[in-house]
Amino acid sequence: MKELKILAVVIFFTAVVYFGVEPFAHSQMHPHVAPADFAFKDLGATEKKGDAAKGAETFLSAGCIGCHGVAAANMPAPMDNASASATFGVVPPDLSSAGAIYDKNFLAALIKEPTKALKVEHKFNETRPHPMIQFFGLGGDLDQEVADIVAYLQSIAPASIDDKKVFADACQRCHDMKYDKLMSTTDKTALMAYMGTTPPDLSVMIRSRGNEYLTTFINNPQKQLAGTSMPRVGLTEKAQNQVVAYMDKVGDRKKAERESLGYKLIAYMLVFTLLAYAWKVKIWKQVH
Structure with missing residues (x-):
């Protein structure tokens, strides 16, 4: 009976720490931020219905291929990566997959007002115009x-x-993924000058930051790190989940094995506890 009372006391104080102290500490270390907005409400909705055939003509007439390649339409990039890095600070993306991975409202806003769509108005202005x-x-x-x-x-x-x-x-123009042998397509020196810092390798970012943080950060970096040079990526929810899933696969390859071992360890400890208790009862019967 005495042991049960001790166990009850341990459980009580453990519960106080877990449900009282831990949530408070977490709220101080990780302040709450608004969830990811995949509707990009701050940019407004695109109400016009587009015509792809006319869009192809407009795309060419607007001079988009002066910076961007479109491999899907047999339009190669106008510059190699080294030249593009030196000219723009970062390699402009090939737009072959843009219509699939980026939200349409984000794309429309990006075309009209790049700094607003990317949330880098604090970095680019009239004296330092955005490359796009x-x-x-x-x-x-x-x-x-x-x-x-x-x-x-x-x-x-x-x-x-x-x-x-x-x-x-979506990410390789600036970031490395060394664990999967993917390196940034932009020259590091040019990227450093453009961003103000070298963008981190993302190989273990999923383990250091976690899924929830990355989901919000990719959707709007300013929510998690105000003043950062990293632009809003503008991915659809599906595309962003794919990015996080890839980071999870590369950066935490042993996750499934580790979780499986955890359940086995818990089962072992339960069995060990029962055996230890049975042994204790037997010993104390002999003593009394």
């Missing part, structure tokens, strides 16, 4: 022209993309 030139239209309805470009990008995008490819298209 703002699109002012070709003389017609600006919103319609933008909607047409977005429709064109969606029309050429692949129906399905694996997790690694989504990561490469």
Whole structure:
């Protein structure tokens, strides 16, 4: 009976720490932030219905291929990675998959106002313009022209993309993934000057930050790290989940094995506890 009272006291104080102290400590170390917004409400909705055929013409007339390659449409990048790094600070992305992995509202806003869409207005201004030139239209309805470009990008995008490819298209221009032998396509010196710091290797980021943090951070870095140079990525919820899944697969390869071992360890400790208790009862019977 005495042992049960001691156990009850231990359970009580453990519960106080777990349900009282731990949540408070967590709230101080990890302040709450609003959840990821995959509707990109701050950018407004794209109400115009785009025409892909017209969008192809507008895309060419707007001069987008002066910076971007579109391998899916047999349009190679106009510069090699070294030249693009030196010119822009970061290699402009190939847009073959843009219509599939980026949200349409984000794409429309990005075309019209890059710094606002990317949430880097604190970094780029009139004295230091953003490398991506703002699109002012070709003389017609600006919103319609933008909607047409977005429709064109969606029309050429692949129906399905694996997790690694989504990561490469969305993140590899700046970040390494050394555990999977993926290196940034941008020259490190140019990237350092462009970002103000060298973007981190993401091989173990899933283990150091966790899924919840990354989900919010990728969707809007300013929520987690105000003033950061990292732009908002603008991925759809599906694409962002693929990026996190890839990071999880590469950075925590032993996760399934570790979780499986954890259950086995708990089972072992339960059996060991029962045996220890039975042995204790037997010994104390002999003593009394």
